Amino acid sequence: MIGVAKTTRSAQAGLAPARSMMIRAKLGRVLGTLFWWVLSVGLFAGFWEFAWWMGWADPLLMPPPHLFLGSWSDQLKFFDLRNTIGGSGDGGSWLAVLKVAGWTSFRVLAGLLAGFVLSLTVGILIRYYRLFGNLTLPLVSLLAPISPVAWLPVAVFLFGIGDKPAIFMVFVSVFFIMTIATLAQIDDVPKSFVHAARTLGASRRQIFLRVILPAILPGLFVTLRVNLFAAWMVVLIAEAAGVGSGLGQIVMMARNTFNASLVFFTMSVIGVCGLLFDWTLRRIQEQVLWWIDDNGTRK
Amino acid sequence: MTLPAIECRNLNKIWNAQSHAPLQTLKDVSFCVGRGELNVLLGPSGCGKSTLLYLIAGLDEPSSGQLLCDGEPLQGPSPERGMIFQEAALYPWLNILDNVGFGLSLQGIGKAARNAKAMELLEAVGLQPFWDKKPSELSGGMRQRAAMARALCMNPKVLMMDEPFAALDIQTRSKMQDYLIALWQRSQASILLVTHSIEEAIGLADNILVFTSRPGRIKTQIKVELPRPRNPRDPAFHQLQDHLADLMADEVNRAFAEQESAHF
Ligand SMILES: Nc1ncnc2c1ncn2[C@@H]1O[C@H](COP(=O)(O)OP(=O)(O)O)[C@@H](O)[C@H]1O
Numbered sequence: 001m002i003g004v005a006k007t008t009r010s011a012q013a014g015l016a017p018a019r020s021m022m023i024r025a026k027l028g029r030v031l032g033t034l035f036w037w038v039l040s041v042g043l044f045a046g047f048w049e050f051a052w053w054m055g056w057a058d059p060l061l062m063p064p065p066h067l068f069l070g071s072w073s074d075q076l077k078f079f080d081l082r083n084t085i086g087g088s089g090d091g092g093s094w095l096a097v098l099k100v101a102g103w104t105s106f107r108v109l110a111g112l113l114a115g116f117v118l119s120l121t122v123g124i125l126i127r128y129y130r131l132f133g134n135l136t137l138p139l140v141s142l143l144a145p146i147s148p149v150a151w152l153p154v155a156v157f158l159f160g161i162g163d164k165p166a167i168f169m170v171f172v173s174v175f176f177i178m179t180i181a182t183l184a185q186i187d188d189v190p191k192s193f194v195h196a197a198r199t200l201g202a203s204r205r206q207i208f209l210r211v212i213l214p215a216i217l218p219g220l221f222v223t224l225r226v227n228l229f230a231a232w233m234v235v236l237i238a239e240a241a242g243v244g245s246g247l248g249q250i251v252m253m254a255r256n257t258f259n260a261s262l263v264f265f266t267m268s269v270i271g272v273c274g275l276l277f278d279w280t281l282r283r284i285q286e287q288v289l290w291w292i293d294d295n296g297t298r299k
Numbered sequence: 300m301t302l303p304a305i306e307c308r309n310l311n312k313i314w315n316a317q318s319h320a321p322l323q324t325l326k327d328v329s330f331c332v333g334r335g336e337l338n339v340l341l342g343p344s345g346c347g348k349s350t351l352l353y354l355i356a357g358l359d360e361p362s363s364g365q366l367l368c369d370g371e372p373l374q375g376p377s378p379e380r381g382m383i384f385q386e387a388a389l390y391p392w393l394n395i396l397d398n399v400g401f402g403l404s405l406q407g408i409g410k411a412a413r414n415a416k417a418m419e420l421l422e423a424v425g426l427q428p429f430w431d432k433k434p435s436e437l438s439g440g441m442r443q444r445a446a447m448a449r450a451l452c453m454n455p456k457v458l459m460m461d462e463p464f465a466a467l468d469i470q471t472r473s474k475m476q477d478y479l480i481a482l483w484q485r486s487q488a489s490i491l492l493v494t495h496s497i498e499e500a501i502g503l504a505d506n507i508l509v510f511t512s513r514p515g516r517i518k519t520q521i522k523v524e525l526p527r528p529r530n531p532r533d534p535a536f537h538q539l540q541d542h543l544a545d546l547m548a549d550e551v552n553r554a555f556a557e558q559e560s561a562h563f
């Protein structure tokens with residue numbers, strides 16, 4: 001009976017049902033996702049508030065969300081409008097928060113971009129030019145397992161303080177991994193893809209540009225996304241260590257001044273930024289690399 | 300007499316020739332593929348059929364011997380010698396139309412001309428309604444038909460097919476064979492198809508080349524003169540099937556005996 005009612009209704013809807021149904025389905029999906037998000041975060045916040053209410057959580061050390069978010073006007077003054085190192089904060093507005101988050105995001109983005117492009121280039125050169133590969137592959141394999149944190153002094157020696165060392169740290173955190181991923185991706189391109197192209201008359205250059213490159217990009221993009229969070233961690237470490245201004249520096253300052261509310265407030269900002277980054281990369285992946293699904297496997 | 304489309308003279312292929320364990324895969328293989336003929340290579344698996352196709356496609360080089368294409372020594376791959384693999388090897392980042400037109404786009408042929416030609420071939424393989432689908436949205440048989448269209452888009456003189464239908468179910472397989480015959484009669488290309496299925500060989504071939512087990516040599520050539528479309532219930536079909544089954548059984552037994560003696 002239900003089935004019958006449904007069919008007649010959609011039949012009445014006339015010629016546009018496919019489109020409106022698609023929009024409705026999409027809306028349903030978005031609402032569903034939103035529901036679980038709110039519930040998940042809400043439950044966590046709820047427990048925290050409950051712990052505070054029961055007196056288990058010391059409001060000085062573990063201020064619950066209503067305290068650290070409620071005191072936002074106090075926190076804003078720590079955010080600096082200018083990208084200066086060790087600035088004491090003369091911002092005091094949401095614009096300043098946006099700016100500070102923007103500076104940190106910029107470093108992540110610049111480092112990721114440089115890492116992506118350079119690792120792709122180096123990976124390809126290693127596979128295409130035997131001599132270059134022999135010369136660089138051992139070095140890459142040796143440097144790859146070194147934690148980016150260990151590069152911090154090197155970053156300072158090389159670039160002093162400011163944007164550059166932070167960008168360098170992000171770059172280092174993705175470069176070696178992505179180079180090795182590029183090699184693995186190239187080796188994984190099905191031989192028949194290349195063979196088919198050759199029998200269709202492709203030159204070496206065409207094979208590279210029109211077969212290898214599109215075949216490896218999706219996997220590399222997924223690797224990039226996976227390493228995005230590592231990049232965020234590294235940039236905060238770099239900033240906290242005094243390399244630059246930004247969210248990491250504010251967390252460190254908050255720690256030094258025992259300002260727990262500021263710690264959690266900044267952590268929330270960081271979480272939102274990371275989320276936005278991942279969301280954006282996903283959308284890019286959907287638009288540009290439409291033939292793979294979310295996990296990088298071929299659809 | 301016209302030149303054969305492909306001529307192989309005493310082809311040998313030895314893998315790892317320099318190593319302590321060289322593996323001779325092809326031994327003194329000589330044969331011709333006549334213009335417009337449909338030749339089938341039949342042999343037990345591992346006997347070197349794929350290796351031979353790769354040599355003719357120009358994807359690999361023989362250890363010794365000569366390969367002639369229209370009487371000229373063969374040099375590397377060329378769109379004149381199309382190849383179809385067991386897995387369709389369509390590019391997942393292109394839709395079906397662009398996959399079929401891929402070879403033309405490599406030659407720098409404009410979009411309009413390329414699409415027109417690709418559409419024509421999609422129609423011939425019955426995939427026109429699916430032109431804008433992704434390869435993953437098609438069934439195995441459809442993908443293989445798209446791969447045929449992609450190869451034929453280049454107007455090849457010779458089309459090589461390496462067990463193209465082996466991964467398909469039996470019903471799809473026989474439909475695909477019908478498509479193949481229709482395309483072949485339309486295109487006038489010479490075809491060299493590899494299979495290990497006796498029935499497929501008799502169903503399709505003008506000429507069956509029976510291979511020995513490794514090292515692959517040509518054991519016999521059998522002309523099939525049954526009228527098309529071929530009927531598996533025809534007594535002559537059966538007779539040929541029995542004959543080939545005997546020949547193949549010898550080879551399979553020999554291959555197994557060799558493997559076992561290698562173990563002890
Ligand atoms: N690239 C290669 N390197 C070494 N041995 C190979 C290579 N390709 C194929 N062979 C060997 O050659 C033999 C024939 O392989 P193949 O031509 O694929 O046989 P078929 O297609 O008849 O099943 C096999 O024993 C295989 O192990």
Ligand SMILES: [Mg+2]
Binds near residue numbers: 348349350461462
């Ligand atoms: Mg094979």
